[in-house]
Amino acid sequence: MTKTADSVWNECLSFIKDNIKPQAYKTWFEPIKPIKIAGEALTIQVPSKFFYEWLEEHYIKLLRVALMKQLGNDAKLIYDVRMENTYSSNRPQTVKIPSSNRNPLKSQNVTVPLETKNRELRNPFVIPGLQKVKIESQLNPNYNFNNFVEGDSNRLARSAGMAVANKPGGTSFNPLLIYGGVGLGKTHIAHAIGVEIKDKYPDKTVLYISSEKFTQQFIDSVKSNTRNDFIHFYQMIDVLIIDDVQFLSGKTGTQDVFFHIFNHLHQNGKQVILTSDKAPVDMQDIEQRLLSRFKWGLSAELQAPDYETRISILQNKLFRDGVEMPEEIVDYIAKNIKSNVRELEGVLISMIAQSSFNRREYTLELARQIVDKFVKNTKKEVSIDYIQKVVSKYFDMDVATLQSKTRKRHIVQARQLAMYFAKRMTKSSLASIGSQIGHRDHATVLHACKTVDNLTETDKLFRKYVDDLTKKLTF
Template sequence: ESQLNPNYNFDSFIEGDSNRLARSASMAVANKPGGTSFNPLLIYGGVGLGKTHLSHAIGVDIKDKYPEKTVLYISAEKFTQQYIDSVKGNTRNDFIHFYQMIDVLIVDDVQFLSGKSGTQDVFFHIFNHLHQNGKQVILTSDKAPVDMQDIEQRLLSRFKWGLSAELMAPDYETRILILQKKLFRDGVEMPDEIVEYIAKNIKSNVRELEGVLISMIAQASFNRKEFTLALTKQIVDKFVKNTKREVSIDYIQKVVSKYFEMDVTTLQSKTRKRHIVQARQLAMYFAKRMTKASLASIGSQIGSRDHATVLHACKTVDNLTETDKQFKKYVEDITKKLSF
């Protein structure tokens, strides 16, 4: 049993700028499992951005092209549970042997392994065996390897051997396409202005985009009503409120630059003027603290810096907060402005 969901395939995965690299790397792996340098292929990104979908799509496509290959999809959580059971039942060797026989292993949400050293250890051995034998490993995670915590160094370094591809939040055009595709699949017609309203308001999670559609279709058919903008607003509002709001990096930059009375382009500029550097470092620090974005993604959004710069900024802010009263006040003021 491969545990694959046939509906999660490449055809149903809409392409956009936000996922182009991850999608094409996934297709390359599906064409030549174990035969590309993308081994492991690590797909990472925030919740509801398609990691599970894309990892299934690889498996589904491989099963189609290479029916003789054994493909297994498993969540890291289930893998951990199986491992614990095998230790209890004295079948640890069988467990390892089973996984070492697989041609294509897909492990979803590997961040779940953090802090679980026994499972990491066994996974390390399975990984090495598969890799040495030219078998394909596909991993997903909510973080980039550089941002993963409590994962053994030797395992992290394996994660970095192949390709890490980020899934980002889809842009507006892609959100429209995703909505249209789902509506088409379900045979539902919806006025453009309503589709546009949903795409404008639900920005950072494809699962929520789908959730809004499902609620709307259910309510409209239950009440035998047309889709109205009023109903749409009601449902979208409910979704936006229910999701614990994560502030965006854009918003953080706006708040920080307003606080220091400069504009965002100044904050992002290459200047070394001290107060501008500090504002930029604070924006990076808050982005790290208040969003799930990776260091690399924070850096690229705040003036095209690299992940090391962001890491340095976070350390600098931590140090200054302890040693400099004025600076500490900046951090407190901005924290208040950012929490709503």
């Protein structure tokens, strides 16, 4: 009997239905329509791009097994994705996307990524002599310069990243340190540089790794007595990208080995790219010799995007996802979500999901509901301005007096408390805090924080100040 798309998909559904909860089956599999079958390839239509991404992330193993039962080991799956709200013609626009697991059973031929190997093997650094070996870059191709929206808040970092990508190891931006708060695009730029370098220089060995993973690999190498293999492995890299380097803080052994790897790479004209949530001057418990090397190249700060950049980010995301949304809704989201790119895109994904699943139109009311929930569920960051106002009011003075040059004891203490809470409750750098509280330098802020810590332990009245202000600032 000749198999049809309908018959194959119905058999797949029977298997799937037995292996997941009824609600999940109803939500994610009932809306799917089989389109055609060609050899071992089945094409299915899904209602939206969001829908397709969810299936690939959560149900691909189940789909894989179901399909192989019907079409054999070489079974392939192709999605026919309906692009949301595109009414340019009488017929909705669709895009065909192959599943990322096109050839699922031939796993023995798949190169296991480095990070997966590290979990399975005691020694992931088996290197024949010092010959070059194939190294998986760990780069995410979705993070590239084409979909990174440039604005005043990130222009320096993006431009420096492009310069490094065009000439890795050949610019004065070595190392390139990109720093800033959560969700501002540090990891995106780091990956984008690596992706661009791999495109321009295919023979160069590029490796992206988090500092926590680097630390774990080092610990494993010490346990298995393969420390030298660990060092040799990293010395072979042409472009080393380490994410969240601030997590090396306090880890003296890892810092020491990274110091030697860094020196070798730098001296041999190799490129080092680092990301951090702090500027070098604000990093604590990191050896001075390492911090001095972080400052050899360029430190580029990423700041919260301004209104125009937020609009551009939203429009870019909508264009990439094939979604049309009224301008007033885009404007509303941009005006109400200001902190970072991740939250902006999170609201947009929630809007698209609500519209896809509940068949709701994009309305201002829907946007308000989602933004309100998002803001409530997101820990609100207290601003430095707000902290200064609360502290000034508590001590019965105005903000200008708090910021003044006077050395009167009660004013100095109020100023130190404002700096202390700004350091504790915001993501701002010490330099930025000092600049906003009376144009002081970062050393003054650091001294203020230490003074407050000491006085809190030794002075009962001062401890009461800290307790009272903590309650006022955290509602």
